[in-house]
Amino acid sequence: MVSSFRPIDRRTMLRGTLAAGAGVALGQLLFPGTAQAYAWSRTLEQGATGADVTELQIRIAGWAADSAGQSRVSVDGDFGPGTAAAVRRFQTAYGLTADASVGPATQAKLNALEQSDGSTLHFDWSEFVNQSDGTFNGGKLSASQVKENVRRCMYKLEALRKKLGDQPITVNSGFRSIAHNAEIGGASDSMHLYGTAADLDVPGVANKTVYQKAETCGFSGLETYTADHQHVDSRADLGRDWWWENGTV
Template structure:
């Protein structure tokens, strides 16, 4: 896991998606282009394992980054270290599995139960995240396949958030935005929505403050203030940007 100290930023910068770190930072592991469909686990995974299956595991448990509000995230690096093990334990505890950080058949079955056959997740569909004008993942800062992979990773974090909110349905008001659409609505030229790493949420019957607090444990490195009319979450640290929680640690 990696952490960073909180640095406040103005509401105007948040709303326009301004990034704290300089432009040109490599996107890094989020550039994986494929989507895992009916993923086939070929072995039991334990701490110390490495490989593409560990990378997939990290994507799926990334939303279980912390027990309490913390600038913590699961590194998507294919190396099953202590941070990944801790996230696996939290996932196992949440779903009534043996809490041992051993990713065997039972844990793998639960991970796959959160996946739809088209590569999206159990409670979220691709259509919820496509550009509201074009209905696609094209026209952003990355290729459509890269954006779609970023969206998939966001979905798994949202699955964790949904579980932590007591399985309350989450409405996604805005996911990916094309450059053209983002400009039309006054978004910044480098908004996190342009990469597929952000979502604006409403959870009927749940206050934004509660959503914000739970999101603080899900590895989201960008959180808009909870007094807005929706709750913005993003994974800007996965793109090499600095953490930004507008309301601080709540």
């Protein structure tokens, strides 16, 4: 991973607070050892299949469309036209040759967006854990499944952040346990229970703008931009119908 200096911010402080309160168990959950950057073993192009294509699709899923539309990148290990189009958008955004060929330069940029603990460059696990106990336990899926859904959400949020001009995004709520969700009056089948949702605040950016950019990031659930935060989720990844509360804006 390409290292970079980041000043102490809300994510860093939240991570420290949670770790102090939850002890060793939380530390093991959030920091399971030093992970290596993904070991891309070949150049990927349209027609390729395999686990490395699946990982590519996860990482470029936020580049699903050029304009508002119910489009998403299928995470199926099959490098088809939709994946190729998303790769070109990613390459263009990061100043790479937009040829849909995922070679060393594109792979290096993909790895530069990964932190050593498996989270992403601008988002930390600590932002997404259940706020009542600092874990990924107690939801509708196993903790490992929830954590993988959170990771996928992070990569979409990296795309959203880029599209907003690299504006920092604050995650107010990520995963919720069933018990915590009930305590705060969340919907009984909230996407937060699966780790596929996030409630966002982007200081200095109107929620309507966040909503509009999220329409291009493969998010299949968008709550109204008139609230005090912007909710995004990937409910279609769970086989649910798309739901954009304000429609296409």
